[in-house]
Amino acid sequence: MNDVIKDEVIVKNMAGVKNKFMVFSGKGGVGKTTVAVNLAYRIMAKGYKVGLLDIDIHGPNVIKIMGLEKEKLISKNNKIEPIKAFSNMSVISTASILENEDNPVIWRGPLKMKLIRQFLSDVNWGSIDYMIIDSPPGTGDEPLSIAQLMPGLNGGIIVTTPQSIATMDAKKSIRFAQQLKIPFIGVIENMSGFICPHCGERIDIFKTGGGQRIALEMNVEFLGRIPYDNLLMSLSDEGKIYLKDYKNGTAVSEAFNYISNKIIGLG
Amino acid sequence: MNDVIKDEVIVKNMAGVKNKFMVFSGKGGVGKTTVAVNLAYRIMAKGYKVGLLDIDIHGPNVIKIMGLEKEKLISKNNKIEPIKAFSNMSVISTASILENEDNPVIWRGPLKMKLIRQFLSDVNWGSIDYMIIDSPPGTGDEPLSIAQLMPGLNGGIIVTTPQSIATMDAKKSIRFAQQLKIPFIGVIENMSGFICPHCGERIDIFKTGGGQRIALEMNVEFLGRIPYDNLLMSLSDEGKIYLKDYKNGTAVSEAFNYISNKIIGLG
Numbered sequence: 301m302n303d304v305i306k307d308e309v310i311v312k313n314m315a316g317v318k319n320k321f322m323v324f325s326g327k328g329g330v331g332k333t334t335v336a337v338n339l340a341y342r343i344m345a346k347g348y349k350v351g352l353l354d355i356d357i358h359g360p361n362v363i364k365i366m367g368l369e370k371e372k373l374i375s376k377n378n379k380i381e382p383i384k385a386f387s388n389m390s391v392i393s394t395a396s397i398l399e400n401e402d403n404p405v406i407w408r409g410p411l412k413m414k415l416i417r418q419f420l421s422d423v424n425w426g427s428i429d430y431m432i433i434d435s436p437p438g439t440g441d442e443p444l445s446i447a448q449l450m451p452g453l454n455g456g457i458i459v460t461t462p463q464s465i466a467t468m469d470a471k472k473s474i475r476f477a478q479q480l481k482i483p484f485i486g487v488i489e490n491m492s493g494f495i496c497p498h499c500g501e502r503i504d505i506f507k508t509g510g511g512q513r514i515a516l517e518m519n520v521e522f523l524g525r526i527p528y529d530n531l532l533m534s535l536s537d538e539g540k541i542y543l544k545d546y547k548n549g550t551a552v553s554e555a556f557n558y559i560s561n562k563i564i565g566l567g
Numbered sequence: 568m569n570d571v572i573k574d575e576v577i578v579k580n581m582a583g584v585k586n587k588f589m590v591f592s593g594k595g596g597v598g599k600t601t602v603a604v605n606l607a608y609r610i611m612a613k614g615y616k617v618g619l620l621d622i623d624i625h626g627p628n629v630i631k632i633m634g635l636e637k638e639k640l641i642s643k644n645n646k647i648e649p650i651k652a653f654s655n656m657s658v659i660s661t662a663s664i665l666e667n668e669d670n671p672v673i674w675r676g677p678l679k680m681k682l683i684r685q686f687l688s689d690v691n692w693g694s695i696d697y698m699i700i701d702s703p704p705g706t707g708d709e710p711l712s713i714a715q716l717m718p719g720l721n722g723g724i725i726v727t728t729p730q731s732i733a734t735m736d737a738k739k740s741i742r743f744a745q746q747l748k749i750p751f752i753g754v755i756e757n758m759s760g761f762i763c764p765h766c767g768e769r770i771d772i773f774k775t776g777g778g779q780r781i782a783l784e785m786n787v788e789f790l791g792r793i794p795y796d797n798l799l800m801s802l803s804d805e806g807k808i809y810l811k812d813y814k815n816g817t818a819v820s821e822a823f824n825y826i827s828n829k830i831i832g833l834g
Contacts, residue, residue: 404742438703498768
């Protein structure tokens with residue numbers, strides 16, 4: 301395990317990044333990436349410099365959700381320059397270094413760790429107030445590598461939908477974070493309480509309250525509930541950031557406002 | 568790579584298993600496990616002996632969806648006995664060998680392969696007509712291990728929802744299967760065309776047609792479309808198999824009937 305000890309090159313390269321939060325989930329399809337991207341955007345909109353690091357090697361969707369598929373990474377002075385999605389937001393994703401978006405990355409665990417190490421040692425992150433790391437679902441090599449390699453990781457933010465299978469998997473993610481001694485652990489409940497856009501009736505797809513329930517049960521912080529909104533999902537699918545168009549006044553924007561204030565307060 | 572060559576112990580142990588199909592997906596949350604369990608059930612209901620192998624190490628939900636959480640694995644004559652979910656259905660899941668359902672499995676790639684190898688070499692599968700393997704989302708160690716270790720894998724069945732982010736990831740899974748030379752590759756479109764149970768209006772959450780479109784584009788078989796039904800999801804969440812209660816006459820049961828006939832025809 302010698303090579304997983306936080307090394308000096310990484311510590312030096314990440315010295316300008318003040319706060320680091322990893323967003324992960326037990327189950328896929330809970331809207332984790334959409335939450336991570338909108339959270340990063342909202343923190344930036346509050347006046348902070350933000351970094352967004354996508355370590356989902358098999359399904360790197362940050363780039364797609366942000367409409368940045370055409371941006372290529374460039375290298376300067378032996379460092380990789382992150383994509384400037386906005387003047388105060390730097391983004392790095394495995395998708396940017398893959399040539400064809402349809403190509404699967406067929407890599408066994410040890411290779412994944414090497415790539416993640418490179419993101420921490422060879423990217424010119426510069427000065428960042430809050431870095432959000434979007435991890436693939438589950439408790440596999442990618443979040444494990446971040447927990448082991450990232451100097452001064454502040455916290456793990458676990459995204460779950462409210463139904464029982466998702467919360468069961470989210471509990472595993474909480475225990476994972478606890479076992480790895482990640483200092484702060486919080487839960488976000490996404491897709492809470494779905495309302496039919498035609499008739500306004502509530503559709504009990506995912507139920508509600510499951511995220512809060514497990515946060516209480518596992519003694520971690522409940523960061524808040526993001527209501528189900530078809531628009532949040534469909535804009536993501538089109539490569540648009542919801543909060544860019546709907547800054548305030550919607551249930552979704554208020555939820556992100558509440559949650560981002562909590563996260564900023566942890567920094 | 569010598570140790571990943573299909574070994575004699577596995578070939579001998581799997582000799583009674585005639586057909587093997589791996590169900591996987593590019594993205595999580597597309598209903599893959601619910602599809603795998605109901606597909607296995609429908610094939611069994613048509614008179615075949617079925618095996619269901621859950622290789623999702625970080626989120627093994629087959630057991631939960633089938634309400635088998637309390638079943639413990641036993642060993643007989645140095646072999647592991649699978650759970651008899653029904654007289655003609657044998658089930659093995661990583662969940663059965665984990666003591667606490669909340670505990671995360673924090674394993675790097677090489678350990679996963681060892682466990683999967685054990686499922687193929689040390690489980691007393693006996694005589695099975697169709698084995699369905701439920702894989703975690705993505706193109707990681709688990710589906711890679713099956714593709715490399717399983718003697719005579721017939722095909723890969725890729726489950727996707729219709730929206731663009733899911734189909735983009737599904738295309739990666741198709742290329743993965745093609746690169747690994749899995750003989751048959753088919754696509755199932757799940758959660759197609761959501762209808763509000765209150766007003767009957769269609770809600771464009773996931774859109775429709777995306778699965779068929781990519782199957783055509785990538786020159787693989789389109790196996791069929793499973794319409795969105797709240798009940799399919801909520802019964803799974805309660806540990807009940809939809810097709811056990813709704814054998815015929817619903818849009819969902821007809822879809823499974825159609826798809827299972829196609830898969831049986833490939834055997």
